């Protein structure tokens with residue numbers, strides 16, 4: 713039997729982003745999902761305290777609302793690789809595609825491409841299908857918006873129905889954001905109670921076309937930074 717998998721859910725209050733630290737309790741190999749620049753020191757301290765060896769910092773997509781810490785983290789952690797979905801067009805050490813795995817100890821996260829919020833969105837599923845890290849594709853009782861960054865509500869609807877709602881009902885759903893104080897759901901709950909994704913495709917598209925959300929405040933700086941996994945390749949001003 714595989715040794716226990718450690719999961720820590722971390723929160724950035726400013727962007728309401730969840731970062732997930734997954735580690736193998738025996739080998740101490742670890743993976744970070746969606747780390748945030750502002751919480752880099754907190755996350756690094758935790759990794760050190762727990763004696764973990766961080767192998768991969770993976771971004772579920774090119775975030776529009778905050779800058780990832782995966783670039784700066786690579787400068788602090790020897791051997792750390794950044795990862796993102798190849799369909800995002802972003803730079804990273806590892807370009808992931810459908811069915812690829814991120815191993816840590818005897819565990820692994822398996823990639824399911826779930827485009828729609830952005831072209832390069834992916835959901836990371838544990839090999840035993842007990843947990844799914846859905847990024848912004850599926851939020852708790854919600855989903856990612858589709859009004860920028862190649863967003864397409866029809867694609868998102870098809871992604872969620874074919875790649876996430878086909879997981880076991882008991883599979884835990886861990887999103888990249890929550891704005892209402894919720895932390896975890898299940899596939900079964902979302903299949904029954906998600907107010908957007910329980911609707912027909914036409915109704916879903918209508919809902920998504922009428923969200924009327926303001927653009928994320930940091931979009932203009934976050935997207936270019938995240939296209940290079942957070943490494944600021946901007947010339948210093950003279």
Ligand SMILES: N[C@@H](CCC(=O)N[C@@H](CSS)C(=O)NCC(=O)O)C(=O)O
Nearest residue numbers: 776777848854855856857927928929930
């Ligand atoms: N107010 C925040 C941005 C909030 C927002 O747009 N969230 C995104 C996920 S981050 S790309 C989203 O898809 N929300 C869906 C929803 O229904 O709320 C800011 O200014 O950063």
Ligand SMILES: [Fe+2]
Nearest residue numbers: 775776848856
């Ligand atoms: Fe997003």
